Amino acid sequence: MAKRKKIPINLNLNVRGLKKSATLAINERSRKLAAQGKEIFFLGFGQSPFPVPEPVVEALKKNAHQKDYLAVQGLYPLRQTIATYFKRRQGLDYSPEDIMVSPGSKELLFLLQLVYYGDLVMPMPSWVSYSPQAMIIGRRVNWVKTHPENDWRLSPEELEALCKMDPDRPRIVIINYPANPTGATYSEDRLREIAAIARKYRVILLSDEIYGELHHSGRHVSVARYYPEGTIVSSGLSKWCGAGGWRLGMFLFPPDLRWLLDAMAVVASETYTSTSAPIQYAAITAFEEHPVIERQLHESRRILRVLGQYLYRRLRELHIHTPEPQGGFYLFPDFSHYQKALEKRGVQSSADLCEQLLEETGVALLPSYDFGRPSEELTARLSYVDFDGEKALKMAASHGDKPLDDAFMQACCPRVLEAMDRIADWVGDLQQ
Ligand code: PMP
Ligand code: GLU
DSSP states (O other), X not given: OOOOOOOOOOOOXXXXXXXXXXXXHHHHHHHHHHHTTOXXXXXXXXXXXXXXXXXXXXXXXXXXXXOSOOOTTOOHHHHHHHHHHHHHHHOOOOOGGGEEEESSHHHHHHHHHHHSOSXXXXXXXXXXXXXXXXXXXXXXXXXXXXXXXXXXXXXXXXXXXXXXXXXXXXXXXXXXXXXXXXXXXXXXXXXXXXXXXXXXXXXXXXXXXXXXXXXXTSOOOOGGGTOTTTEEEEEESTTTTSOGGGOOEEEEOOGXXXXXXXXXXXXXXXXXXXXXXXXXXXHHHXXXXXXXXXXXXXXXXXXXXXXXXXXXXXXXXXXXXXOOOOBTTEEOOXXXXXXXXXXXXXXXXXXXXXXXXXXXXXXXXXXXXXXXXXXXXXXXXXEOOOXXXXXXXXXXXXXXXXXXXXXXXXXXXXXXXXXXXXXXXHHHHHTO
C-alpha cells in the first residue's frame, strides 16, 4: 500500500478558532462530570425542565408514519395554525405565506444573516449564538452598550446613537425578551420607543420571542404590534413546549419582507430541504387551542415565577445583584461584591468564576463572556432548570390556587435550592 500522506488543514478563515457553542459545551461537560461520579447541579444549559404536553406527544405518535419530504417553507396546515395562534395570542395578522418553519429557530437566525447583507446589532449581553453565526458568515457585529441599572436591556437612546453614526447602513437589530441571559423583559412603552427608532432608521428588527409564552404572568407583548412592516418574530417549540430536541422553530415575516423569506427558503431548499414531517404534523396540535396545554402553561409559569423570585431574593441577600426575573428560566448574577476576595483566589474573569464554582461546589453556570460581556466582569448566567418538571407540574396542580411557598419549592425543586445553598456557602467562605 502507498505511504499515507497528511491532508493539509485548509479551514475557512471564518471558522478558524471558533469553539463549540458555549451552551452545548457546558451541557456535555456537566454530563461527563456527572457520569464520572461528581455531583453536578445543571444550571449551565438552558433546557426546559417541563415535558412536552401529552396531546402533542400523542399527535407525534399518530404521525410517526409521515414520511414524505414536505414543503421547504413548512407544512401548510401548520403554518395556518401558527397564523391563527398569533392572531389569538398577540392580535397579529399573518397569512401562512408569511411564515417559515425550520428545524429550530437557530437555523433561521443563521439563514437570515446569510441572505441579508448588513450588520448585526444587539445589546451586550445577548444569547451565545447570534454573534458566532455572524462570524461564520463574515458579518460585522455591533454590540450596543447596556447597564445593570437598566437590567442590561437595549435602550432606545443607545440604539439611536449607534444608528445615527451611519444612518443608511443596512442592519438587523436583535432584541430577545423575556431575555436569555437576563430573565428581564421590556415594558410596552419601551417596545414602542425601540420600534420608533427601528422605523426611523429602517432597520430590520429581529424579535426573538422564543421565551414569550414563558412570561411569568403570561403577559408577553410582541414588538411586531408597533413596527409591523419591519419586524420578524422568531419563536418555536423549544421552550414553552419543552421540545428543544424536537427541533422546530419559525419566523413570521411582514409582507414587505417577503423577499427575505424567499431568499431564505432558496438556501433552505439547497441545505436542509424541509423540517421533519412527523414533528410538523405534531406541532399543529401544539399551536391549537387545547385546555390541557393551557393548564400546563399556566402551571409552568407559576412554578418558574415562584422559583425565580425565591432565587432572586436569596441572591440579593448575598449582595449578588441580578435583574428581577420576569420570564423564562434565567438569572444573571453579578458577583462583583466579592471581587477582592475572588481575586485573592485567582478569579479574574467570569470564566475563572464559573470554573472555580463548578470545581468546588458542582454548580454549573455559564460565564457572561459567552454572552458578549467583557471577560473580567464577574457576571454569569444561571438557568434554574435542574428539577423534574413533570413532578413539579403534578405537585403544583394538586396545590390548587394556594400560593406556592418555600416549602413547596423545597419539595419540588430540591436540587436548584441545594445549588443556591452551595453558592451561598461558597461566597460565605470567600469572606473568611
Ligand atoms: N434564541 C434564544 C434566545 C435561545 O435561548 C435559543 C435556544 N433554544 C434559541 C434562540 C434557539 O432555539 P431553537 O433553535 O431550539 O428554536
Ligand atoms: N438556548 C439554550 C441555552 O441558551 C440551549 C440551546 C442552544 O443553545 O441551542 O442554553
